Amino acid sequence: MQKQTHSEEQIIGILREADGGKTVRQVCKDHNISDKTYYRWKRKYGRMEVADAKRLRELEKENTELKKIVAEQLLNIKVLEHVNAKKW
Missing domain, CATH: 1.20.5 (Single alpha-helices involved in coiled-coils or other helix-helix interfaces)
Known part of the structure; x- marks a missing residue:
């Protein structure tokens, strides 16, 4: 299975979908990611906006x-x- 990489912007978008009303399980299924990956992303990018993620990458x-x-x-x-x- 090939490893798929997502940009910070995509990750934040996926996290916002779950915040918008979809269940975590449905968001994970739609984007073909595991629950563990979702929660790892949420721990790292949970409160960030796209601009914050870009700044993090630069830092x-x-x-x-x-x-x-x-x-x-x-x-x-x-x-x-x-x-x-x-x-x-």
């Missing part, structure tokens, strides 16, 4: 980039410490 991307920078700097520091530890 996660920025966080990833910052983590890479920190890792590179740590590596540079370790290399310099190793070079300076040698006696010339």
Whole structure:
């Protein structure tokens, strides 16, 4: 079975359908997702609007980039410490 990915906007739309009066089971059946997936999405995106989800995506991307920078700097520091530890 192929894994289907949904965008944040689609996920929020699906959650809003259940808030709009449909049952959770019916929404899950309509969109071919499990109850577990629905509740996991609800825990993560439950109170968000589409603009909030876009901002979350941007922040996660920025966080990833910052983590890479920190890792590179740590590596540079370790290399310099190793070079300076040698006696010339």
